[in-house]
Amino acid sequence: MSQAKRILVGQSGGPTSAINASLAGVIAGAREKGVRAIGMRYGIQGFLDGRTVDLDQAVPDDDALALLRDTPASWLGSCRFKLPEPEADPGFFARALERIDAAGVSAVLYIGGNDSMDTIAKLARYGEQVGSDVRFVGVPKTIDNDLVGTDHTPGYGSAARFVATAVAEVARDADVYDLKSVTFVEIMGRDAGWLAGSACLANPDVVLLPEVPLDEDALMAKVEALLAEKNTVMVATSEGVRDASGRLVAERTVATGTGTDEFGHLAQLSGASRYLAALAKGRLGCKTRAVEISTFQRCASHCASATDLDEAFALGRLGALSALDGKTSVMCAVERTSDDPYRAELRTVGVAEVANKVRPVPREWIAADGMGVTPEFVRYVRPLVAPPERIDYVGGLPRQMPPLA
Numbered sequence: 519m520s521q522a523k524r525i526l527v528g529q530s531g532g533p534t535s536a537i538n539a540s541l542a543g544v545i546a547g548a549r550e551k552g553v554r555a556i557g558m559r560y561g562i563q564g565f566l567d568g569r570t571v572d573l574d575q576a577v578p579d580d581d582a583l584a585l586l587r588d589t590p591a592s593w594l595g596s597c598r599f600k601l602p603e604p605e606a607d608p609g610f611f612a613r614a615l616e617r618i619d620a621a622g623v624s625a626v627l628y629i630g631g632n633d634s635m636d637t638i639a640k641l642a643r644y645g646e647q648v649g650s651d652v653r654f655v656g657v658p659k660t661i662d663n664d665l666v667g668t669d670h671t672p673g674y675g676s677a678a679r680f681v682a683t684a685v686a687e688v689a690r691d692a693d694v695y696d697l698k699s700v701t702f703v704e705i706m707g708r709d710a711g712w713l714a715g716s717a718c719l720a721n722p723d724v725v726l727l728p729e730v731p732l733d734e735d736a737l738m739a740k741v742e743a744l745l746a747e748k749n750t751v752m753v754a755t756s757e758g759v760r761d762a763s764g765r766l767v768a769e770r771t772v773a774t775g776t777g778t779d780e781f782g783h784l785a786q787l788s789g790a791s792r793y794l795a796a797l798a799k800g801r802l803g804c805k806t807r808a809v810e811i812s813t814f815q816r817c818a819s820h821c822a823s824a825t826d827l828d829e830a831f832a833l834g835r836l837g838a839l840s841a842l843d844g845k846t847s848v849m850c851a852v853e854r855t856s857d858d859p860y861r862a863e864l865r866t867v868g869v870a871e872v873a874n875k876v877r878p879v880p881r882e883w884i885a886a887d888g889m890g891v892t893p894e895f896v897r898y899v900r901p902l903v904a905p906p907e908r909i910d911y912v913g914g915l916p917r918q919m920p921p922l923a
Contacts, residue, residue, distance in 0.1 A: 523551075525838060526623040527573075528558030528565060529659075530630035530637065531598065533591040534673030535680075535822045536830035537659045538919070540629045541594065542587040543834025544657065545573055550835075551842050556621060559922070561597030562628070562637055566614060570621070571922060582919070587831055588910070589919040590817035601637050604644040611644040618652055625653040625841035629834070631660030631671070632874060635849055639873040642847035653841040656849035656869045657834050661816055663712035666877045667867040668851035672833060673816075675826030675902035678716030680818040681705055682903065684811055685754055686720035692807065693750040699805040700741055700751045700798045704791035706815055707756040709876045713815070715883075716899050717754035718891045724751070728758035729878045730888030732767060737794075738801050740889060745804060755794060757787050767793050788812065819916050824906040829862070836864050860901030 527544045529537055541557075548555040557576070559569035571594065577583055586593060604611050618626060628638050635656045642654035658665050661677035685703050692701045703722070705714040711727025718725060723744050726732060744751045759767050771789030791808035799806040833850040840848065848866040855861045883895040910917040 523553045523624060524556055524622045525553055525625040525627060525841060526556045526558065526565070526618065526621060527594075527627045527629070528561045529592040529594045529596050530561040530628060530634040531596060531660065532631075533596060533817050534659055534661050535590045535676035535817055535819050536672040536826045537629055538589045538591070538593045539587045539827045539830035540657050540659060540672055540834035540837075542577075542583050543831040543836075544627055544629075544838045545577055545583060546831070547835035547838025548842070551839070553838075553842060556623065557594045560595035561599060562601070563597040563599035564595060566617065576922065585917065586919045587827060588819065588822070588917070590819040590822070593919060593922065595922070598633065599637075600633065601640045604640055604647065608644070611641070612648075614641070615645065615648070615650055615652070623652065625655065625838075627655050627657055627834075627837045627841060629657040629659050631658070631662065631665060632872075632876065634659070635665070635869050636873040638849070639847070639869045642869065646847070653844065653846035654869075655837045655841045655845065655866075656872070657837040658849060658851065659830070661713055662707055662710055664710035664876045664878070665849075665872055666875045667849060667872045669854040669862065670852055670902060672826055672830035674712065675823035675904075676818070676821060677706075677713055677815045678719075678899055679823045679903035679905075680815050680821040681713060681716050681811065682719035683821055684815070685717045685722055685752065688809055689720065689722070689750065689752045692752065696749065697805060698745050698749055699807065700745070700753065700795070700802070701807045701809060702753045702755055702791040702794045702798075704755055704757055704788060704808065704810045706811070708758040708787055709878070711756045711758070711879045714754055714756035715879055715891045715895055716903075718896055719899065719903065722752040722754045724753040724889045725891055726753065726755040726759045726889060727879055727884060728756050728760055729881065730884055731762040731764075732759050733762070733888070734797060736887065737889065738798065740887070741798060742802055745802065753794065755790050757790055759790050766790075819918070820909065822906055822909075823902060824904045825860070825902050827906065832864055836866070840866055857897050857901065
C-alpha cells in the first residue's frame with residue numbers, strides 16, 4: 519500500500535440537515551493529524567467508478583469548513599448500493615481494496631445509516647481476512663434514529679425539530695374554521711417511530727408508530743370521541759405504520775409497479791395518511807385532510823438543531839481520529855449521561871453489532887393504547903431539538919456551500 523497519509527470519506531443513503539456537519543468533522547480531524555482527505559463522489563458506488571474529489575482543495579479553509587457544516591443534504595453526493603457478502607464475491611472486494619490502495623488511503627470513513635454500516639462492516643471483514651492495514655470506520659446518520667449502539671443519530675434532532683414545528687403549524691391552519699375535521703400528518707420512519715414520535719412536542723391528539731399494530735376500529739373510536747369534544751383532531755402517523763398482520767398501511771395506496779431499492783425497501787413509501795383520511799371520512803363523515811411532509815423533513819436547514827449539528831461534527835472528527843489512531847470495524851456513537859441538563863459522551867462501538875439491525879422505540883415509551891407516547895419519550899427528544907445560536911442568510915435564504923461540479 520502507498521505510504522501517503524490520506525483518508526477517504528463518503529456519504530450514503532438519504533440526506534439530512536447534519537450529514538455535512540459530520541463530513542466537516544472528518545475533514546477537521548484529518549487536518550489535526552496533518553492528513554489529506556479525499557471524498558467519494560456519490561458514495562462507494564461513485565468511488566468504485568473512479569469518482570473522487572480532493573477535499574483540501576474543495577474545502578480550502580476554516581470559513582469553507584464552517585459553511586459546509588451548516589449546509590444540508592449530502593454535499594459529496596450519495597448512493598444506495600448494496601455490497602455482496604465477502605465470502606460470496608471476494609473478487610469484488612479485492613478490486614475495491616486495490617482501488618483504495620491505489621489512492622494511497624490508510625482509512626475509509628462512511629457516513630450513513632443501517633445500510634451504510636453494512637458497507638463498512640463488509641469492507642472491514644474482508645480487510646481483516648486478507649490482512650489489510652486499511653481502517654474502516656462508520657459515522658452514524660439517519661433521520662429515522664433507528665441505529666443500535668447509540669443513544670441517537672445525527673440528522674434526527676434537526677428532522678424532529680422540523681416535524682414538530684410543521685405539525686404545530688398545520689394544526690393552527692386546520693383550526694381556523696368552525697367545523698369538525700381530522701388531519702393526518704404522515705412522517706418518515708419505515709421500521710421505527712422515532713421521528714413520528716417527535717411530533718409529541720407539538721401535542722397532537724394521536725401519534726401512530728410502527729412498533730404497535732394499528733387497530734382501525736380503536737383509532738376511529740378515539741377520533742370520534744375527540745371530535746365530540748373539539749373541532750380539530752390532529753393525528754401524526756409514521757409512514758411505516760402496519761396492521762395486525764404486519765402489512766404496511768401505505769401499501770394499500772401504493773401504485774402498481776412501485777419498485778424497491780438495492781436493499782429491498784419500497785422505493786416510494788407513502789400513503790398511510792391518505793388511507794387513514796379516506797377511512798375517517800367514510801366512517802365519521804367529517805372533513806379530513808392528508809398531509810405528507812415527505813422529503814421536506816430531511817434537509818430543512820432553517821430548522822436545524824444546534825445539538826444535532828454540534829454532535830454530527832464531533833462524531834465525524836472522532837471517526838477520523840479513531841481511524842488514524844488504528845481503530846477499525848467500529849462506528850462512532852453517542853452515550854447520553856443526563857437528560858436535564860442534557861449531557862452526552864462520544865465513544866465507538868463494533869460496527870458488526872450495528873449493521874442491519876433496527877432499534878425500535880421502547881414499548882414502555884409508547885402509550886398503553888398504542889396511540890401516543892409517554893413523558894419518557896418527551897424527555898428523550900426535547901434536548902435534541904435545541905435551536906442554533908445563529909443562521910447566516912444571503913438574500914433572505916440560509917447561506918449554503920455551493921454544489922460540487
